[in-house]
Amino acid sequence: MAFAANVLARSFSTSVGRQAAIKHVTVIGGGLMGSGIAQVAAQSGHNVTMVDVSEEVLKKSQANIEKSLMRVAKKKFADKPEEGQTFTKEVLSRISVNSDPAQAAKSADLVVEAIVENIDIKQKLFKTLDENAPQHTIFASNTSSLPIKDIAKATQRLDRFGGLHFFNPVPVMKLVEVIRIPETSDDTFKSLVAFGQAVGKTTVECKDTPGFVVNRLLVPYMAEAIRMLERGDATAKDIDVAMKLGAGYPMGPFELSDYVGLDTMKFILDGWSENFPDQPLFKSSPLLDKMVENGKLGMKSGEGFYTYNKK
Numbered sequence: 502m503a504f505a506a507n508v509l510a511r512s513f514s515t516s517v518g519r520q521a522a523i524k525h526v527t528v529i530g531g532g533l534m535g536s537g538i539a540q541v542a543a544q545s546g547h548n549v550t551m552v553d554v555s556e557e558v559l560k561k562s563q564a565n566i567e568k569s570l571m572r573v574a575k576k577k578f579a580d581k582p583e584e585g586q587t588f589t590k591e592v593l594s595r596i597s598v599n600s601d602p603a604q605a606a607k608s609a610d611l612v613v614e615a616i617v618e619n620i621d622i623k624q625k626l627f628k629t630l631d632e633n634a635p636q637h638t639i640f641a642s643n644t645s646s647l648p649i650k651d652i653a654k655a656t657q658r659l660d661r662f663g664g665l666h667f668f669n670p671v672p673v674m675k676l677v678e679v680i681r682i683p684e685t686s687d688d689t690f691k692s693l694v695a696f697g698q699a700v701g702k703t704t705v706e707c708k709d710t711p712g713f714v715v716n717r718l719l720v721p722y723m724a725e726a727i728r729m730l731e732r733g734d735a736t737a738k739d740i741d742v743a744m745k746l747g748a749g750y751p752m753g754p755f756e757l758s759d760y761v762g763l764d765t766m767k768f769i770l771d772g773w774s775e776n777f778p779d780q781p782l783f784k785s786s787p788l789l790d791k792m793v794e795n796g797k798l799g800m801k802s803g804e805g806f807y808t809y810n811k812k
């Protein structure tokens with residue numbers, strides 16, 4: 502932990518001229534991404550508050566974090582299982598849960614938002630956070646596809662706003678995209694990069710363009726895979742096998758769709774097809790609509806393009 506403590510102790514100035522270090526991180530949204538972000542933040546020595554509107558989600562997320570930490574500990578302390586247990590306990594003790602975003606914002610140096618991919622809900626949340634967080638608090642959204650500037654405009658702190666886009670599964674994927682809007686101050690940007698690195702990720706700088714870097718390429722690919730299936734060009738399984746063995750991807754597009762969540766995919770495609778109606782690559786899919794309507798959301802609901810044992 503000495504490395505993490507050094508990183509955390511480093512101070513930086515915010516655009517309001519106060520010296521602050523990111524010690525306390527509030528993660529809003531305790532789902533797939535929020536729980537992963539809370540985990541890596543706590544693993545790197547930060548105190549974390551994880552917030553969700555659903556108490557049930559919070560309980561499930563705490564259990565998932567524990568399971569994930571045990572996997573990390575098994576590797577990290579392969580020959581010393583007792584140290585692994587201590588590590589898991591210590592990291593868990595740094596994560597508290599809360600169902601009130603306004604209250605949780607009060608102690609935050611950094612808020613990372615990872616709630617449902619809906620602009621109105623995100624704006625409403627950030628307005629509340631802005632009214633309750635201290636002046637120095639930096640806000641970041643983990644949005645996959647929404648413009649950071651549209652989310653940020655619900656606040657009075659555009660200079661202390663940016664994007665921190667993590668990848669699923671957060672404890673494993675090594676990248677964080679750091680997105681700045683024109684108003685993001687240099688200090689805020691540097692702080693976001695420093696935080697990304699402190700949690701052990703490689704950071705890349707992205708402009709606030711649709712999908713940033715990764716999703717601008719990934720979304721059209723995944724949407725086209727669904728269109729291939731709709732056209733009857735090949736089965737989901739064969740497309741997955743083809744992309745794994747023919748292109749070297751760790752998961753095929755349907756496995757990845759189930760992993761990401763079909764509701765999240767639908768939110769992304771619906772938003773982009775509305776905003777860019779002339780872009781055929783962003784066209785949404787009737788098959789996806791139907792699956793989401795029927796509650797087939799992928800791994801998290803137990804069924805998507807494939808079926809899973811419900812946890």
Ligand SMILES: CCCCCCCC(=O)CC(=O)SCCNC(=O)CCNC(=O)[C@H](O)C(C)(C)COP(=O)(O)OP(=O)(O)OC[C@H]1O[C@@H](n2cnc3c(N)ncnc32)[C@H](O)[C@@H]1OP(=O)(O)O
Nearest residue numbers: 569572573645668669670672673720723724751752761766
């Ligand atoms: C329409 C538009 C849609 C776009 C949606 C937008 C979404 C976004 O905004 C951005 C995204 O996140 S896109 C998704 C990016 N993620 C990927 O592409 C994941 C692809 N899959 C993989 O890398 C591996 O299958 C994976 C790593 C998942 C699993 O690997 P394996 O198949 O080899 O399985 P394992 O052997 O179980 O795991 C490999 C090593 O990783 C460790 N591990 C896995 N999951 C973990 C977890 N949750 N917590 C902690 N550790 C974990 C596991 O222990 C193992 O470690 P080693 O023993 O050292 O190999």
Ligand SMILES: NC(=O)C1=CN([C@@H]2O[C@H](COP(=O)(O)OP(=O)(O)OC[C@H]3O[C@@H](n4cnc5c(N)ncnc54)[C@H](O)[C@@H]3O)[C@@H](O)[C@H]2O)C=CC1
Nearest residue numbers: 530532533534535553554558615616617618644645669761
């Ligand atoms: N699923 C993925 O692979 C990735 C998703 N993202 C983005 O991360 C964000 C979250 O996605 P997931 O974790 O997959 O979704 P999820 O559906 O697993 O989790 C979202 C959570 O937010 C909670 N929530 C909704 N409104 C809330 C509010 N007002 N206050 C507090 N909590 C609230 C829900 O109860 C739910 O638990 C989205 O913006 C998504 O685009 C980014 C990278 C990858």
